[in-house]
Structure formats: structure tokens, C-alpha cells
Amino acid sequence: ITVVSRSRDLSQEMVKKLIHQSQEVKTQSYCPYSKFRVGAAVMTLDNCVFTGCNVENACYTLGLCAERNAISKAVSEGYRSFKAIAIASDLCDQFISPCGGCRQFMREFGSNWDVYLSKPDGSYQKRTVDELLPLSFGPEDLSMNKVFS
Amino acid sequence: ITVVSRSRDLSQEMVKKLIHQSQEVKTQSYCPYSKFRVGAAVMTLDNCVFTGCNVENACYTLGLCAERNAISKAVSEGYRSFKAIAIASDLCDQFISPCGGCRQFMREFGSNWDVYLSKPDGSYQKRTVDELLPLSFGPEDLSMNKVFS
Amino acid sequence: ITVVSRSRDLSQEMVKKLIHQSQEVKTQSYCPYSKFRVGAAVMTLDNCVFTGCNVENACYTLGLCAERNAISKAVSEGYRSFKAIAIASDLCDQFISPCGGCRQFMREFGSNWDVYLSKPDGSYQKRTVDELLPLSFGPEDLSMNKVFS
Amino acid sequence: ITVVSRSRDLSQEMVKKLIHQSQEVKTQSYCPYSKFRVGAAVMTLDNCVFTGCNVENACYTLGLCAERNAISKAVSEGYRSFKAIAIASDLCDQFISPCGGCRQFMREFGSNWDVYLSKPDGSYQKRTVDELLPLSFGPEDLSMNKVFS
Numbered sequence: 001i002t003v004v005s006r007s008r009d010l011s012q013e014m015v016k017k018l019i020h021q022s023q024e025v026k027t028q029s030y031c032p033y034s035k036f037r038v039g040a041a042v043m044t045l046d047n048c049v050f051t052g053c054n055v056e057n058a059c060y061t062l063g064l065c066a067e068r069n070a071i072s073k074a075v076s077e078g079y080r081s082f083k084a085i086a087i088a089s090d091l092c093d094q095f096i097s098p099c100g101g102c103r104q105f106m107r108e109f110g111s112n113w114d115v116y117l118s119k120p121d122g123s124y125q126k127r128t129v130d131e132l133l134p135l136s137f138g139p140e141d142l143s144m145n146k147v148f149s
Numbered sequence: 150i151t152v153v154s155r156s157r158d159l160s161q162e163m164v165k166k167l168i169h170q171s172q173e174v175k176t177q178s179y180c181p182y183s184k185f186r187v188g189a190a191v192m193t194l195d196n197c198v199f200t201g202c203n204v205e206n207a208c209y210t211l212g213l214c215a216e217r218n219a220i221s222k223a224v225s226e227g228y229r230s231f232k233a234i235a236i237a238s239d240l241c242d243q244f245i246s247p248c249g250g251c252r253q254f255m256r257e258f259g260s261n262w263d264v265y266l267s268k269p270d271g272s273y274q275k276r277t278v279d280e281l282l283p284l285s286f287g288p289e290d291l292s293m294n295k296v297f298s
Numbered sequence: 299i300t301v302v303s304r305s306r307d308l309s310q311e312m313v314k315k316l317i318h319q320s321q322e323v324k325t326q327s328y329c330p331y332s333k334f335r336v337g338a339a340v341m342t343l344d345n346c347v348f349t350g351c352n353v354e355n356a357c358y359t360l361g362l363c364a365e366r367n368a369i370s371k372a373v374s375e376g377y378r379s380f381k382a383i384a385i386a387s388d389l390c391d392q393f394i395s396p397c398g399g400c401r402q403f404m405r406e407f408g409s410n411w412d413v414y415l416s417k418p419d420g421s422y423q424k425r426t427v428d429e430l431l432p433l434s435f436g437p438e439d440l441s442m443n444k445v446f447s
Numbered sequence: 448i449t450v451v452s453r454s455r456d457l458s459q460e461m462v463k464k465l466i467h468q469s470q471e472v473k474t475q476s477y478c479p480y481s482k483f484r485v486g487a488a489v490m491t492l493d494n495c496v497f498t499g500c501n502v503e504n505a506c507y508t509l510g511l512c513a514e515r516n517a518i519s520k521a522v523s524e525g526y527r528s529f530k531a532i533a534i535a536s537d538l539c540d541q542f543i544s545p546c547g548g549c550r551q552f553m554r555e556f557g558s559n560w561d562v563y564l565s566k567p568d569g570s571y572q573k574r575t576v577d578e579l580l581p582l583s584f585g586p587e588d589l590s591m592n593k594v595f596s
């Protein structure tokens with residue numbers, strides 16, 4: 001209804017393009033261990049797009065997901081407000097969904113923005129960050145009243 | 150309805166005790182950076198309880214949450230099936246909720262078990278892992294059909 | 299030379315036993331993705347031992363290494379000072395060495411304690427945390443003088 | 448001595464510039480929790496530079512270091528071979544050193560490249576990845592001979 005909320009809505013064409021960009025960057029995936037390629041493309045409030053792929057590590061726990069890669073890139077260029085992120089994988093029959101770590105990473109920058117879970121054929125499901133991480137723990141919680149009992 | 154599903158339900162007394170155990174271990178929290186103490190107590194299918202606290206690190210990203218601590222402990226003792234986990238913090242006015250990383254860690258061991266989000270006064274909310282991590286990415290996804298386009 | 303530093307030295311028998319404990323807990327490893335089993339056993343200043351294995355996750359980055367598992371367990375039981383940690387894997391020809399993340403996790407609790415890198419046959423190499431993580435970033439660094447230019 | 452190793456050496460001017468770039472991106476740091484700003488600039492074999500800052504999270508463990516941010520960015524653009532990385536912080540009296548997690552992340556892409564630890568005044572220390580992570584665990588280890596005892 002307001003200008004801001006309206007601008008958050010992506011046109012069909014924009015969604016299609018964003019998903020395409022997440023598919024493109026997927027080809028850069030460094031995943032010698034899982035062989036599971038993932039790409040992500042995040043759009044800032046003023047329609048800039050940053051893309052990322054997963055970057056695995058011999059110590060599995062130290063790898064990085066595509067979604068966090070894309071968002072970190074955007075942050076390093078000065079962006080902290082996002083409209084949407086699209087995610088792509090090679091799974092034919094499944095809309096690729098972000099891991100809990102990435103959901104938390106997204107939520108740091110607000111819970112009211114959109115996540116496009118896609119398939120290789122370009123079909124998708126849309127969810128908000130809040131829908132993917134209900135009852136989330138966020139920045140505000142760290143400074144709320146505490147009891148030391 | 151089945152024996153297994155019935156056994157998953159904790160009595161009021163068991164819930165109360167599990168939350169108490171999460172509060173007890175909270176006092177061991179190593180959190181010099183956030184000063185945000187968290188405790189967790191996980192109950193296995195055969196009612197064993199393992200507890201964990203958060204363990205922070207000067208490189209913030211390398212710390213460990215209380216929930217993952219408790220579950221890892223249980224795994225290292227041979228348990229991989231859980232009924233419930235209780236979480237405690239010092240927040241007076243907020244039921245402490247697990248971060249996305251911990252939700253994903255829980256989900257590795259099934260999405261149909263219970264998470265008790267508590268307050269210092271012992272009051273709580275109950276959610277399933279699935280409710281906290283809807284549309285989750287899990288072990289099955291890694292082996293599903295892939296298209297290499 | 300001092301009582302404390304002398305007590306830090308493990309007898310041959312103690313080393314052998316600590317390595318054995320790391321091998322034992324290795325059998326609990328949850329590693330469906332890497333099939334790479336790791337166990338660790340950490341000894342506190344007063345000779346208590348805590349053991350841990352690696353706990354992997356479908357989202358690889360959210361797994362936990364054996365070393366961090368063992369140390370977190372000890373912390374959750376009130377220990378923050380350690381003498382030594384032993385690490386075991388299934389590699390025949392290689393002394394298993396901790397990842398950088400685990401080295402940083404160890405270093406949080408001091409850099410002057412011992413890491414035993416072992417082989418399945420029980421042979422080992424000894425290194426200090428400091429040798430494995432030279433020029434380390436640690437707790438003190440966070441509070442040093444800063445310039446805001 | 449060989450062409451490759453010679454090309455790995457940066458001129459004084461290149462070092463100075465790389466450090467400057469790490470200082471520039473430091474200003475984008477998202478660090479509401481630690482207030483500890485870090486920047487990093489990584490140079491590929493063909494002299495492209497990618498920069499990153501730290502990106503913290505309310506769940507501390509899910510944040511990202513500057514070094515991993517810079518390298519992930521480069522990977523997502525198709526680069527996997529690096530000459531050098533420079534790191535900058537606000538510490539006046541200390542050459543900022545990478546955490547163990549970042550050392551492991553660097554090492555995934557080789558251990559024989561350079562890390563410039565800098566101070567705000569532009570002075571620096573040079574170390575190789577191997578010097579910062581001796582006896583490292585790396586990609587090769589995952590596929591070495593195993594004993595299942």
C-alpha cells in the first residue's frame with residue numbers, strides 16, 4: 001500500500017530474471033565434496049543484484065552457502081536492505097530451500113522480504129523470511145531485559 | 150496413536166524438569182562477548198538427558214550454541230533420536246528461540262520432535278522442529294534427482 | 299619448572315590412554331556425508347577427560363568437528379583449562395590434524411597446551427596450540443586500542 | 448625462480464594498494480555486536496582484486512569474516528587461484544591476523560600464497576598460508592587411505 005511496500009513487489013519479469021541470475025552463478029559453485037551446486041541472487045531495495053554460489057571446504061563446517069555468499073557480497077558494497085533473494089540448485093523435483101543458517105543470515109537484515117525457491121525449469125515458490133524462520137531470534141533479542149537469577 | 154508417538158509426549162513434570170535442567174547448565178555458559186547466557190537440555194527417545202551451554206569465541210563465528218552443544222554431546226554418546234529439547238536464557242519477557250543454525254542441526258535428527266522455548270520463570274511455548282523450520286532442507290535432499298543443464 | 303607447568307606434562311601412559319579414548323569415541327561419529335570418522339578426547343587441568351566425535355549436517359557448514367564437540371562438553375561441565383587434546387581418525391598414513399576452526403576454538407582457552415595428532419596404530423605427533431596457530435587472533439585482541447580513521 | 452612463482456610476488460606498490468583496498472572495504476563492515484571492523488582484499492593470479500568485510504549476526508556463530516567474504520566473492524566470479532590477501536582492522540598496535548576458520552578457508556585454495564597482516568598506518572607483516580596453518584588438514588586428506596578397525 002505504501003510506496004516502500006509496493007516497491008518490494010517484483011514484476012514477473014524481474015522474478016524470472018532474478019532466478020535466471022541465481023542459475024547462472026550456480027555454475028561457479030565450488031562443491032567438490034557434495035557435488036551439490038547452489039546459486040543465489042539477492043536484490044537490494046534499489047534493484048541492484050548480487051550473486052553468490054556455495055564454496056565448500058575440506059573441513060565441511062567451514063564452507064559457505066550460496067545465499068550467505070550473495071548477501072555478504074551486497075553488504076560489502078554497502079547494502080543492508082533487501083527485497084528478495086532467489087535460490088537455484090540442480091534438484092529436478094524439489095524447490096530448493098535455504099538451510100537454517102542462511103535463513104538466520106537473511107533475517108539479520110529484516111524478516112519481511114521475499115525468498116524465491118526455484119527449480120531448474122524456472123518454476124518457483126515464494127516465501128517471506130519470516131515464514132521460513134517463524135518466532136525468529138534476532139538483533140533486538142540481544143538487548144532485551146534480562147534476569148540474572 | 151502408536152506406542153512410539155505416545156512415548157514422545159512428555160508429562161508436565163518431565164517438561165518442568167527438562168526446562169530446569171536447561172536453566173541449570175545455563176550457568177556454565179562461556180559468553181564473555183555477548184554476555185548472553187543460554188542453556189539447553191535434550192531428551193533422547195529412552196529419556197536420557199544431555200545438557201549444553203553456549204561457548205563463544207573471540208572469532209565470533211566459531212562459537213557454539215547451547216542447543217548444538219547438547220545434541221552433539223548426546224550424539225557422541227550414541228544417541229540420534231530425540232523427543233524434545235528445552236532452551237533457557239536470561240530474557241525475562243521473551244521465550245528464547247533457537248537460531249536458524251540450531252534449527253537445522255535439530256532437523257538432521259528428524260523434524261517431528263519438540264522444542265520448548267522457555268522463560269526464566271519456567272513458563273514455555275512448545276513447537277515442533279518442523280514448525281520452526283518449515284520447508285526444510287534435509288538429508289534426503291542431497292540424494293534426490295539432479296539435472297545438470 | 300613450576301607446579302602448574304609440570305602437571306601439564308602427561309606420562310606416556312596417560313598419552314596412550316587419551317589417544318585410546320579419542321579412538322573409542324570415533325566410533326560414535328555421525329558422518330553420513332564425508333564418511334570421515336573423527337574422535338577427540340580433551341583432558342582438563344585436573345585430569346578429567348571429555349570426548350567428542352564429528353556430527354555432520356545435510357547443510358555441511360552446520361556440522362561440528364570432534365575437537366569442538368569434546369571441548370564444548372567440558373565447558374558445559376564447568377571446565378575452561380586444558381592440558382591436552384588427542385585426535386583420532388581412520389587415516390592410516392597421516393597424523394590427523396585439526397582444522398583451522400578447531401585450532402581457534404582450542405586457542406580460546408589458551409595457546410600453551412598440547413595437541414596429540416594420532417594414527418590408528420596409536421603413534422602420534424605432539425604440537426602446542428600455539429604451534430598449530432601461530433600469530434593467533436585471540437580474546438585479548440578484541441579489547442586492544444583502536445584507531446577510527 | 449619459475450615464471451609462476453615470480454608472478455606471485457607483488458611489487459611494493461601492489462602491496463600498498465592491496466592493503467589500501469582492504470582498508471577501504473573495512474568501512475562497509477557490519478559489526479553491531481563486536482564493533483570490530485575488518486576488511487580484506489584478495490588478489491587472483493591474474494591480478495583481479497575482490498574485497499570483503501565482516502558481516503555479523505545476532506546469532507554470533509552465523510556471522511562471516513572479511514577474509515571469507517572476499518574469497519567467496521572471487522570464487523563466485525570464477526576464480527580459485529590466489530596470490531595474496533591483505534587484511535585490515537582498526538587495531539593500532541597489532542598486525543591483524545586471520546582467525547583459524549579463515550586460514551582453513553584460504554588453505555582450500557592452496558597453502559603457498561601470501562597473507563598481509565596490516566595496521567591502520569599501512570605497515571604490515573607477510574606470512575604464507577602454510578606458515579599460518581602448519582600441518583594443515585586439506586582436500587587431499589579426505590581421500591587418503593583409511594583403516595576401518
Ligand SMILES: [Zn+2]
Pocket residue numbers: 065066067098099100101102103357
Ligand atoms: Zn545455507
Ligand SMILES: [Zn+2]
Pocket residue numbers: 214215216247248249250251252506
Ligand atoms: Zn543457535
Ligand SMILES: [Zn+2]
Pocket residue numbers: 059363364365396397398399400401
Ligand atoms: Zn575442526
Ligand SMILES: [Zn+2]
Pocket residue numbers: 208512513514545546547548549550
Ligand atoms: Zn576469520
